[in-house]
Amino acid sequence: MSRLVVVSNRVAPIKEGKAAAGGLAIGVYDALRACGGIWFGWNGEVSGSAELQQETHGNITYATRGLSKRHYDMYYRGFANATLWPIFHYRIDLARYRREEYEGYCQVNRMFAEQLQPLLRPDDVIWVHDYHLIPFAEECRRLGIRNRIGFFLHIPFPAPEILTAIPPHNELFKTLCSYDLIGFQTEVDRQAFEDYIRREVRGLVDSDGSMTAYGHNFRAKVYPISVMPDEIQQTASRYKGRRNLIGCNAVGEPCQTIISVDRLDYSKGLIERFCAYDELLQRFPEHRRNVQFVQIAPTSRSDVKTYQTLRQQLETHAGHINGRYAELDWMPLHYLNRSHERRVLMGLFRAASVGLVTPLRDGMNLVAKEYVAAQNPENPGVLVLSRFAGAAHELSAALIVNPYDIIGMAEALDRALRMPLAERKERYESMMRAIRRADLNAWRDSFIRDLRGPSARTVRVERAIRAV
Incomplete structure (x- = not known):
């Protein structure tokens, strides 16, 4: 089985026998432990060092790096949490936009992709998490990475009227379309994304949830995250x-x-x-x-x-x-x-x-x-x-x-x-x-199964052949 590579904003190594705090940590840790792989992201440190640090526990390698004070301010405090977080939670009144913060946000995503690239194998499957990393797949594609890449959004996805308050919204969500699979918490969130693709991008949406926009074929589905009851x-x-x-x-x-x-x-x-x-x-x-x-x-x-x-x-x-x-x-x-x-x-x-x-x-x-x-x-x-x-x-x-x-x-x-x-x-x-x-295992397993499955392009071609 191919390895799983998890990419998230924050990574804290989990040791065997020690309970993890959040749903993301618990869910992806079990998936990584089952098939082996890499967990990549920021280590939470704000320092001048951007050197990649690797730590292996069992069959999981934690690959983390720090952020400079400038990148922390631009990427994390700035565009991710001063622009995206309030707008995605319908609080336009609390949002601010600064062009240099958006540029810093994109720059950190680019650096993350560049540092992950040497660690990848051709058959690795990459699972990216949350709003901090929307441009990550496009940065990977620019580097020639052709692995299957999925994205899961843990926060709400707002209506198009709200999203368009983000000045570079077209540029930003163009990068989201570089993923092979995009997961949302609820049907309301998925429908809001579909509305954006139809209305703002004039993209195509099939009845099975597959979409075409900006020259990319991808799928968008609902995967409600859960717990282990x-x-x-x-x-x-x-x-x-x-x-x-x-x-x-x-x-x-x-x-x-x-x-x-x-x-x-x-x-x-x-x-x-x-x-x-x-x-x-x-x-x-x-x-x-x-x-x-x-x-x-x-x-x-x-x-x-x-x-x-x-x-x-x-x-x-x-x-x-x-x-x-x-x-x-x-x-x-x-x-x-x-x-x-x-x-x-x-x-x-x-x-x-x-x-x-x-x-x-x-x-x-x-x-x-x-x-x-x-x-x-x-x-x-x-x-x-x-x-x-x-x-x-x-x-x-x-x-x-x-x-x-x-x-x-x-x-x-x-x-x-x-x-x-x-x-x-x-x-x-x-x-x-x-x-x-629909427990935590169902959330994780269904997303990974769909990500490993046929691509939206393959499904579309097979449907066309059958129609002929």
Whole structure:
């Protein structure tokens, strides 16, 4: 079997027996371990050294390099996260465009392709991840690399009207068409991409999802990323260490818990969530002293002004809620800005009565699936989920809310806290069936199978021959 070469913005070597944190890491690590290969990308260091470093564990080679301060500012902080991230999350108001940052973004993609080229074998299959690396395939093609190259977008793909706010959008998405296979989280994302190809590029789209644009034939399909539900359930059921932190107030009285875990980001709807909890306590005073809200939100991109402002706003809201409602033996809101081990989070999920996952826009949101998978089947909690999370397309048995409707979210929280056991179990079982039907293995295996399969051009030629 040919090797798999994974290319992602950030690479952190995973050692056997040590749990990986995120869905991307878990999914691709198992695929690499099965067939052997390379994981290539940035090592997270900002330094003057661009030397490629290689580290091998078993049959996986981690090939990483640092970024200069200039490239970090242009490629990562600049075009990727100041232009693409807000626009792909429908926040044009927070986006900025600087031509030199776009040039730096393309330059880093070019350097990555040049450094990967000597490591490749002719039959390697290359799987590229996320918005940082949209031009990567075209840079590979310029170097003469003819390997099969697939791309998976982990974040939403917005409507054409939003995308065209990116000044070089035609040039940028022309490079995306150099991939053989493009994967999206949901049908909504894939349809938005198809609309862009039809309307902005005048490209051709076949009924099987294959497309032709800018002289390239490629396919675009939906591959919803997921979790390993049985593994999560085992981790959650075994963990006992900190479960006493939730489920009771300061004097040990029973207390229902609402839990949220997010990276500190404006796309997650954190301020709206705090406002909804405030509304819950105001409209339904019977929940006071009987419920607590735990929000875990590790800081991210702390050197970016927008994120600094968001953190200040959240601290203000948290102080307002606690100042207004707290009593000596009851703290209504616990707002934590540091990360926790995965096993701790799974234990907290299992003990929480409500999982509150309400992003303003999200590609998938694995926290929603993790919360469901962590539940006790005999006494499951309730998932309250934003309609704008990709997970809502699969987890329709959750209480689906609009995160812009503060009162509606408060009412959903009240319903979740009162929901009888029979209804909770019915909703839980429905969501678990959906998660098991399309787990992390299914996501990974289906993408790699399609990438290794016949190309869009081959399928098109074979169809033409059969028609004759």
